[in-house]
Amino acid sequence: MSDRRPRLDRPILVEGKYDKIKLDSLFDGLILTCEGFSLFRRQDKQAFLRRLADEKGLIVLTDSDGGGTQIRSFLRGILPKEKVIHLYIPQIEGKEARKKTASRAGTLGVEGMDGALLRRLLAPYTEGEAESITPSYEAVTKAMLYADGLSGKCDSAERRAALCLALGLPADLSANALLEILNLLGGAAFYRRAIAKVGFSGDF
DSSP: OOOOOOBBSSOEEESSHHHHHHHHTTOBSOEEEOOGGGGGTOHHHHHHHHHHHHHHOEEEEEOSSHHHHHHHHHHHHHSOGGGEEEEEOOOOBOOOTTOSSOOTTOBOOGGGSOHHHHHHHHGGGBOOSGGGGSOSSOOOOHHHHHHTTSSSSTTHHHHHHHHHHHHTOOTTOOHHHHHHHHHHHTHHHHHHHHHHHHTOTTOO
């Protein structure tokens, strides 16, 4: 049996970093976090999610508790309904191994779900053969980001923030997250237009 992780056919949004870690261990693709209720205050991230949902579609997978319900309700008010798929995990009593006590609801969150269950839940939204996920355009590479000073340099975070601001993306994206998003939005041609707009293409 192949241990290749199935690739998600669209981005997925989860609540926090431990949910992301769990899904990263099971799937390949763009997995984003709400960072809990801070999403309610982050207008830059809200705008980014609207744009991403409109262009690529978006899966929302939150915990099946009060907090998860609040986040879903908020997202329904800011995202295009026809472009968003809401998936739900079952309410299973228990606590995650890393926690000393159970959550207020007393149920497991996304991070505590069995891997086989999550694979079944997301199976309709994964790509089939490897050939079908090869982009038809030239992809942005880590070498390109490095050459333009967007990774591996002392001021790379500031340069990424400037590019993200110009594109309407969250300013605190890591180099890997930026790479994934640039390739989702259009690849190398899109990237070259973006860095030309910012004005630091090839000036590092």
